[in-house]
Amino acid sequence: MTVNSEENKEQSVQQKCDNTNVGYSDLYPGRKQAPIRSWWSKLFLEEKLEQIQKTKCELNVYDCIKESPAVKLMMAALKSSGCEIDIGRHISCEVCDKAVTGGYDPQLNQIIICQNTAADKGRVQSSLVHEMIHMFDYCRYNLNLKNVDHLACTEIRAANLCHCSFLGAVTGGTASPFKIKQMHRNCVADKATRSIMAVQDVTKEEAIKSVTRVFHKCYNDLEPIGRRIRRNSEDMKKAYLEASLYGYID
Numbered sequence: 001m002t003v004n005s006e007e008n009k010e011q012s013v014q015q016k017c018d019n020t021n022v023g024y025s026d027l028y029p030g031r032k033q034a035p036i037r038s039w040w041s042k043l044f045l046e047e048k049l050e051q052i053q054k055t056k057c058e059l060n061v062y063d064c065i066k067e068s069p070a071v072k073l074m075m076a077a078l079k080s081s082g083c084e085i086d087i088g089r090h091i092s093c094e095v096c097d098k099a100v101t102g103g104y105d106p107q108l109n110q111i112i113i114c115q116n117t118a119a120d121k122g123r124v125q126s127s128l129v130h131e132m133i134h135m136f137d138y139c140r141y142n143l144n145l146k147n148v149d150h151l152a153c154t155e156i157r158a159a160n161l162c163h164c165s166f167l168g169a170v171t172g173g174t175a176s177p178f179k180i181k182q183m184h185r186n187c188v189a190d191k192a193t194r195s196i197m198a199v200q201d202v203t204k205e206e207a208i209k210s211v212t213r214v215f216h217k218c219y220n221d222l223e224p225i226g227r228r229i230r231r232n233s234e235d236m237k238k239a240y241l242e243a244s245l246y247g248y249i250d
């Protein structure tokens with residue numbers, strides 16, 4: 001799952017975790033039954049807004065699949081692993097809880113892009129890559145997302161491979177190479193911890209313990225991208241160009 005990096009994220013995720021009745025389907029209400037709406041909102045406001053959001057989201061997904069080297073690489077890696085993506089079947093734009101921008105539903109083997117919180121192409125792209133890493137792990141390994149260590153591992157990999165950029169600190173001239181490395185590791189551990197807490201009913205301590213248990217192994221597993229992608233860098237393009245060397249693109 002991709003946690004929203006907007007303000008109040010901590011609070012929002014914490015609220016979810018404090019409420020023991022909150023489950024996976026509460027984060028992704030579109031996975032449940034159709035929402036009950038008043039005739040007024042159904043006719044005039046909500047319905048229309050949701051439809052506009054959905055269309056915009058689907059166009060952003062389509063553009064990313066056509067243009068983004070990281071998304072194209074993930075599509076190719078999934079295909080060569082025997083789990084080819086059919087855009088209409090495996091990717092769904094839906095309204096979600098504000099705490100998240102994307103999710104992966106292992107039961108339906110479907111990626112959810114949150115049309116209300118992943119409102120621009122940049123967020124759609126990072127959510128797509130993040131969730132495709134979960135899909136890739138689910139395809140390649142015997143992944144059980146109810147097992148907190150398995151969940152921690154795939155969340156570490158998703159945060160590591162695309163979310164935690166450190167280029168800002170480098171250009172700001174404030175970080176030594178050692179500090180950059182540590183900052184990146186901290187970012188990955190923090191993001192994975194928050195993602196675990198948002199999906200599973202575990203305390204922060206349990207989530208941190210699990211992340212610590214599997215961190216070394218999962219942080220160093222860079223398949224199928226082969227490198228950590230930094231923001232505003234050529235990393236995505238380089239990874240895509242190298243994909244054929246790993247057998248991901250013909």
Ligand SMILES: [Zn+2]
Pocket residue numbers: 001002003130134154155158195
């Ligand atoms: Zn995730």
